[in-house]
Structures are given as C-alpha cells and as structure tokens.
Amino acid sequence: QVQLVESGGGVVQPGRSLRLSCAASGFTFNIYGMHWVRQAPGKGLEWVALIWYDGSNKYYADSVKGRFTISRDSSKNTLYLQMNSLRAEDTAVYYCAREVAMIGNQEAFDIWGQGTRVTVSS
Amino acid sequence: DIQMTQSPSSLSASVGDRVTITCRASQIISTYLNWYQQKPGKAPNLLIYAASNLESGVPSRFSGSGSGTDFTLTISSLQPEDFATYYCQQSYSTPWTFGQGTKVEIK
Numbered sequence: 001q002v003q004l005v006e007s008g009g010g011v012v013q014p015g016r017s018l019r020l021s022c023a024a025s026g027f028t029f030n031i032y033g034m035h036w037v038r039q040a041p042g043k044g045l046e047w048v049a050l051i052w053y054d055g056s057n058k059y060y061a062d063s064v065k066g067r068f069t070i071s072r073d074s075s076k077n078t079l080y081l082q083m084n085s086l087r088a089e090d091t092a093v094y095y096c097a098r099e100v101a102m103i104g105n106q107e108a109f110d111i112w113g114q115g116t117r118v119t120v121s122s
Numbered sequence: 123d124i125q126m127t128q129s130p131s132s133l134s135a136s137v138g139d140r141v142t143i144t145c146r147a148s149q150i151i152s153t154y155l156n157w158y159q160q161k162p163g164k165a166p167n168l169l170i171y172a173a174s175n176l177e178s179g180v181p182s183r184f185s186g187s188g189s190g191t192d193f194t195l196t197i198s199s200l201q202p203e204d205f206a207t208y209y210c211q212q213s214y215s216t217p218w219t220f221g222q223g224t225k226v227e228i229k
Contacts, residue, residue, distance in 0.1 A: 035218070044209065044220060044221070044222045044223045045158075045160075045166065045209055045211075045220040045223070046220070047217050047218045047219060047220065050216065050218070059216045059217065060217075061217050062123075062217075095165055095166075102171040102172055102175065103171070103172045103175065106153065106154050106171065106172040106213060107213045108156040108168055108171040108172075108177075108211075108213060109156070109158070109166070109168060109211075110168050110177070112165035112166055112167070113165065114164075114165055115165055
C-alpha cells in the first residue's frame with residue numbers, strides 16, 4: 001500500500017546534527033514533490049521544507065534556512081532532512097508528506113508518514 | 123508569508139451538533155486552501171482540498187466553503203470519532219502555512 005515511513009529521530013545535544021529519512025513505497029516516488037512538516041510538543045503544524053519531484057528546486061522555512069537541507073534519492077525511494085546546528089526549538093515530531101495536485105495546480109498533502117521524534121537537549 | 127488565522131482555537135460540542143470552524147488568510151489565496159484532521163499521537167489526515175472538495179473516503183458530513191480570504195469547515199452532525207484538532211493550510215505560495223488549529227472537544 002501507499003506509505004511513508006520516517007526514521008532517524010532521537011535525542012541530540014544543541015549544536016549537533018541529525019539526518020532524518022523517509023522511505024516511500026506503493027507509489028512512483030519520483031513524480032511527486034515531497035515535504036517535511038514538524039510539530040513541537042503541544043503545538044500546531046509548521047511547514048519545514050519542500051523538494052520538487054526531480055530535486056531541481058528546494059524551499060525552506062525561515063526558521064531552518066541555512067541549517068537544514070532537504071534531499072531525495074529516487075534510486076532508494078527515500079527523502080532526507082539533514083539537520084545541522086540543532087537548537088532546543090527544533091524539538092518536534094517531524095513528518096514527511098507527499099504533495100499531490102488535486103485540482104489543476106492546487107496541491108495538498110495527501111499522504112503522511114507516522115512521524116519521527118527529535119529532541120534537542122543537553 | 124501568508125498568515126492563516128483560525129477561530130475558535132477550541133470549542134466544546136455534543137454528538138449531533140453542527141460545528142463550524144473558520145479560517146482567514148492574510149491575503150487573497152483564491153481556493154488554495156486545505157483542511158486536515160489530526161487525532162492525538164497521529165499524523166494529520168486530509169479532509170478537504172481546494173476549499174470545497176471532499177477527499178476520497180471522508181464522510182459527507184464534512185464540507186468546506188469559501189474563496190479569497192475567508193473559509194469555513196463545517197461538520198453537519200458531529201460524531202464521536204470527530205473529536206480532534208482541525209487545521210487549515212494554504213498552498214497558494216511558499217512557505218505553505220497552517221492555521222494554529224481548532225480543538226474540538228466533547229461537551
């Protein structure tokens with residue numbers, strides 16, 4: 001079935017790095033834009049990053065720009081988020097999500113992973 | 123960035139009630155507006171896309187309306203499984219932004 005499975009979360013000290021992975025299955029990965037969305041404990045959803053279907057364009061939230069890098073490996077059907085210089089405020093559950101054009105070019109997140117928890121603490 | 127403001131932040135309702143949640147964008151976004159439902163400990167789930175279109179498999183008691191800057195999510199008859207947090211989200215321009223969420227609780 002169509003699914004996304006995140007991994008790589010954990011507890012990390014401030015200033016350190018972590019790489020999240022999102023394994024896609026059940027669909028043609030290389031025709032979809034992919035996103036990372038995070039949710040801090042008890043808070044709402046925050047969009048983090050987007051990568052186009054072919055990896056040619058990447059966009060970031062201001063809060064992570066210059067520290068996080070989104071990438072994808074179509075040979076492995078996997079999305080990544082490299083997180084450097086981590087801060088306490090990066091503590092959150094990180095979700096990967098598939099972007100789909102529902103009507104014309106109006107897109108939505110139709111498939112989400114189960115999330116992976118990242119805790120930044122000394 | 124486009125700011126999305128939902129109201130109310132929370133509400134208490136009974137099974138069978140009609141519930142309305144509103145979402146306002148800080149600039150015109152046409153119908154580039156989606157609604158998601160999230161239950162505790164779970165990933166969000168797409169309910170409504172392009173402001174008024176019901177995602178496949180979502181019960182017909184959910185509906186969406188609006189265009190421009192003002193949007194509404196309506197649950198016509200609240201069911202026990204509908205107690206959750208609801209988020210609007212704009213896909214008009216990057217960065218895609220979410221409303222702060224509306225928590226629907228049992229009265």
